[in-house]
Amino acid sequence: MICKRFLPSPELRNVIREYLTIHLIFENKAIPPPSKAYPVHPEEGIRFVVRGTLYSENPETGVIEKRPDISIFGQPAYRQNLLISHEYLLIHVRFRPGMLYKLLKIPMTEIVNQNIDASLILSNEITEIYEQLVECPDYYAMHTILNNYFLQKLKQFHNDIQPVDKIGALIFNNPQDFKLEKTATQACLSFRQFEKRFAELVGVTPKYFARVCRFYKAYELKELHQNLDWLSVAIRTGYNDYQHLVKDFKEFAGVTPKILIKEGLNNPERGVQMASDFIL
Secondary structure, three states, X not given: OEEEEEOOOHXXXXXXXXXXXXXXXXXXXXXXXXXXXXXXXXXOEEEEEEEOOEEEEOOOOOOEEEXXXXXXXXXXXXXXXXXXXXXXXXXXXXXXXXXXXXXXXXXXXXXXXXEEEOHHHXXXXXXXXXXXXXXXXXXXXXXXXXXXXXXXXXXXXXXXXXXXXXXXXXHHHOHHHOOHHHHHHHOOOOHHHHHHHHHHHHOOOHHHHHHHXXXXXXXXXXXXXXXXXXXXXXXXXXXXXXXXXXXXXXXXXXXXXXXXXXXXXXXXXXXXXXXXOOEO
């Protein structure tokens, strides 16, 4: 069983952040695998469920939906719980903010919180890639297939990167430094033009995206450093105080910070050591 982050080939790293690969096997078929708490997070990409099944549950409505084996997903807008089968192999192709738009040429506002069957947009070619992944003997062979596919697909916009296309990554890396005036200037656009173009690229406004990124960095920091107190987490991730952090946790996770961390202890991959560094 593994839960590791693999870097794409060097030529793709300005477009694809990582291939998150998760392979879990639960031997006791009499007990359902634990669910995964999945709060709002800064993410867009393509998901391949190579083995098993994946369902998502909206904890507010109780509605459960099966995810396609190959899905294109946009910026999440609300908390979900993920439910998996006893054997589950997933490759999460995580794009850098705004880069999935370059591949699809679809305004990302249209797929916010959506999980769309990828074959409807990328046709039979993505189905063929999926079939190759299913037959692969190991994880590295899978990543080679994905590298080759995306290298071919992304040639079409290799020289079509504008200043605004880089802003999502800047906010993702340093959300605590976000200032609308500064980022609009970096994008070489007026405020109105910048907000409209950013929403087309990422799916949400730059201010909302910065809030999501800051929240998720706080969540990840506490996950990695359980002994760190919440006030320190808040300050280190750019919050004015703990109460502002609590407000974001309630909006993006539906629960308080302490409850979300407690729920995370039951995540199905918890028993697998996540690699602290990327695997090349």
